[in-house]
Amino acid sequence: MSIDMGAIKAVRKEADCLFTKAEIDAAIKKIATEITNDLADKNPIVFCVMNGGLIFAGQLLPLLDFPLEISYLHATRYKKETTGGELFWKAKPEVSFIDRDIIIIDDILDEGNTLAAIIQYCQHAGANAVYTTVLLDKEHDRKAIPGFSANYTGLTCPDRFVFGFGMDYKGYWRNAPGIFAVKGL
Template sequence: METLHPDVQDILLSEEDIRGIVARMGAEITKDYADKNPLVVAVLRGAVVFMADLMRAVDCPIGIDFMAVSSYGDGAKSSGVVRIVKDLDTKIEGRDVLIVEDILDSGLTLSYLMRMLENRGPASVEVAAFLVKDVPGNAPAVKPRYVGAHVPDEFIVGYGLDFAERYRNLSYIGILKPEVYQK
């Protein structure tokens, strides 16, 4: 059983829950890409933990690469500005691309990223989102092909997700106490 960090109010997904989600998603991706060699792209930094586990759960040839985009800074709300900090090193023309994302809320940043990649002529661009945040009255701008779990409209940390570069190393997904991010 995980020890609750003092800044976390509740655990939403335990380590065991996460392992089950990753195994299920890996099996789905293996089935869908069995005869292909997709390029799995992690959106840094939050998705790196999920990608490391997911790629081990996929049983077909894959390549990996990384992108970094900036849209949040140190705050709890998006800055509204999307900036490519690190682009792909791999050419994607004619290749199936699977973007691995840690959490999807509005989907605006991911929508921008997908359009940018689609302009490079890949065979396909799909999304595997570990978490989708359920925001009442607001459907994400992107519909992921693979979804790990849905979470409430709260500030979620752990398993790669952070607040101001903290909590990424928690082994579970938890809800950050509001007094921590509302300072």
């Protein structure tokens, strides 16, 4: 499959910047303060949801100045597409959840199917409690569970297709230094 790199570059050039790096940094600091206040004495295991949560986790974790364990999991519904499908586990966690508090770090809460499935997995694996944090929560009425939200949210965005700071457009632009909305999507 050949990728039209000109088209990929054009998407970034034409995109609307929704949040700058400075705005994202401020949101991450706010989340870190909230998590520290609530969970510093819980001995949590922190899971980064790959690949989207990687950049957010890399910025958040150094701000959590208390003992914790770090791991990752990889579950996706997008597989480089612009619409979600069935949940696909690329890598399940390999640590014990029994009687542990869990923090899940993900990039975005869109419909919530992926995050809800991860929470359920952790609960069934014996977690004491599961907390979630997302950099971005998308505003719309299509949440998988009415009223579903993350415990800690950085920013709220309109119902548009976004990329940057961990979120991708067809596998690209996770590295964009802000959060951008694709023109027309």
